[in-house]
Amino acid sequence: MILGRAWRWERAAVLATLCFVATAVLPLLRDSPGGFYSWFAFPVLPLIWLICLLVASWQAGLAARGTAVGLLLTLAAAVGGILPLRVITLHQRVGEVPGLEVPGVWIFVLGLGFLVWRALALLSDAAAQRGAPRALGLLVPGLFGAWLLYLWQVGVTGFGVPSVLLPSPVQIAIVFLGATGTLWADFYQTFLKSVLAGYALGCGSGFLVALLVDRVPFLQRGLLPLGNFVSALPIVGVAPIMVMWFGFDWQSKAAVVVIMTFFPMLVNTIAGLHATAAMERDLMRSYGASYLQTLVRVRLPNALPFIFNALKINSTLALIGAIVAEFFGTPIVGMGFRISTEIGRMNVEMVWATIAVAAVSGSLFYGLLALAERATTFWHPSYRQ
Numbered sequence: 001m002i003l004g005r006a007w008r009w010e011r012a013a014v015l016a017t018l019c020f021v022a023t024a025v026l027p028l029l030r031d032s033p034g035g036f037y038s039w040f041a042f043p044v045l046p047l048i049w050l051i052c053l054l055v056a057s058w059q060a061g062l063a064a065r066g067t068a069v070g071l072l073l074t075l076a077a078a079v080g081g082i083l084p085l086r087v088i089t090l091h092q093r094v095g096e097v098p099g100l101e102v103p104g105v106w107i108f109v110l111g112l113g114f115l116v117w118r119a120l121a122l123l124s125d126a127a128a129q130r131g132a133p134r135a136l137g138l139l140v141p142g143l144f145g146a147w148l149l150y151l152w153q154v155g156v157t158g159f160g161v162p163s164v165l166l167p168s169p170v171q172i173a174i175v176f177l178g179a180t181g182t183l184w185a186d187f188y189q190t191f192l193k194s195v196l197a198g199y200a201l202g203c204g205s206g207f208l209v210a211l212l213v214d215r216v217p218f219l220q221r222g223l224l225p226l227g228n229f230v231s232a233l234p235i236v237g238v239a240p241i242m243v244m245w246f247g248f249d250w251q252s253k254a255a256v257v258v259i260m261t262f263f264p265m266l267v268n269t270i271a272g273l274h275a276t277a278a279m280e281r282d283l284m285r286s287y288g289a290s291y292l293q294t295l296v297r298v299r300l301p302n303a304l305p306f307i308f309n310a311l312k313i314n315s316t317l318a319l320i321g322a323i324v325a326e327f328f329g330t331p332i333v334g335m336g337f338r339i340s341t342e343i344g345r346m347n348v349e350m351v352w353a354t355i356a357v358a359a360v361s362g363s364l365f366y367g368l369l370a371l372a373e374r375a376t377t378f379w380h381p382s383y384r385q
Contacts, residue, residue: 074119074143084109084154109154116147167349172356175349182338183357190335191361193250194322198257203314205258206265207307213266214273215291224270227263235260239325248329256325261314268310272303308373312366319362 084105120140127136149169155161156168163171176183213219239256246252276299284294326336335354342350 071119071123074116074123084112085157105158109151113147113151116143120144164346164348167352171349172352176353176356179350179353183353185333186335186338186354187357187361189250189331189333190253190322190326190358191319194253194325194334195257195318197250198254198322199261199314199318201254202258202261202318203265203311206262206310207269209262210266210269210273211295213270214295220270224267227266230259231263233259235321235324236328239321239328242325243329248331252329253322253325253334256321257318260317260321264313264317265307265310268306268313269303272306273299275306276302304377305373308369308377312369312373315365315369316362319358319365323358 120143123136123140123143126132127140153168153170156166209223213223235256238259239252242252242255242259246255273295280298280302281294284298289297323334323336323339326334327340330337335358338354339351342348342354
């Protein structure tokens with residue numbers, strides 16, 4: 001009974017939103033600012049709509065659970081999100097003040113935010129249930145990111161922020177689509193050459209040296225303090241030296257990445273190897289297991305969470321180190337080169353497009369490592385339901 005009542009209130013909120021958007025958007029479709037003054041300059045109807053949303057949510061409470069309600073609310077917010085951008089565009093066309101200085105637009109955006117909040121809450125509850133599809137868990141962060149991009153677009157457009165200070169997502173997307181060849185060449189030079197090569201060398205050598213330190217204990221007293229010293233070195237001081245040693249191509253950037261990723265892997269692997277309990281080591285010793293057998297069958301599996309922790313940390317450090325190293329000398333290609341060059345030309349949209357490529361590639365790299373960690377350490381207590 002409670003769930004049915006909650007469903008009716010949530011559905012009433014969706015229908016009220018769609019009806020309000022439909023009646024408000026009809027005058028705006030004719031490129032006439034008259035509809036703007038009717039519906040937003042005197043924000044009576046947006047205020048009434050917002051009050052209806054609050055009442056509907058209060059009546060529904062937390063009883064409504066389900067994907068259908070959350071998707072309906074998302075649809076309502078998506079349809080309504082077109083209206084503020086349309087209003088702002090028409091308002092700026094007639095030479096008036098920026099659109100967000102009109103209180104009706106603020107109230108409407110606030111109502112849309114409330115709809116998105118309710119939709120994300122319902123979808124999160126549905127995704128947390130046992131047997132929920134995995135795509136539903138990916139939908140929630142995707143919708144939240146889309147909402148942040150929408151607020152960015154509305155704020156920049158409504159307040160008339162110059163693109164030199166902060167371009168809108170639409171401007172960045174246009175530049176991105178028009179410069180895919182350049183961005184791909186920069187991605188290939190920085191990520192596929194410098195980052196992956198330096199990441200593999202740094203993490204691999206750190207892992208092997210950790211095994212050596214575990215076998216030869218006196219090395220631990222000499223290497224770990226040295227690792228703390230090297231980790232404290234600034235990138236801007238190391239990168240020019242690596243450029244002088246290895247040249248301007250990707251090898252010098254890979255060398256910087258090796259320095260940044262070696263010691264996190266070394267420290268975490270040593271900590272993971274020492275995390276094996278004494279009872280487990282005594283049991284393997286009682287079975288007559290050799291050092292290598294104990295290492296492969298007990299100690300390394302127990303150290304996997306620590307190793308993957310270092311791999312995930314190094315995935316971000318490697319990308320940052322390669323981009324910063326390109327500021328100090330590189331061929332006429334690369335993400336760091338593109339950022340430093342285009343910011344000098346005041347081409348901020350291209351800078352943001354390069355930053356978007358770096359952010360997406362780094363996030364995907366981190367996500368792949370997280371999936372690999374989940375597949376190999378599913379037995380760990382942190383993954384148990």
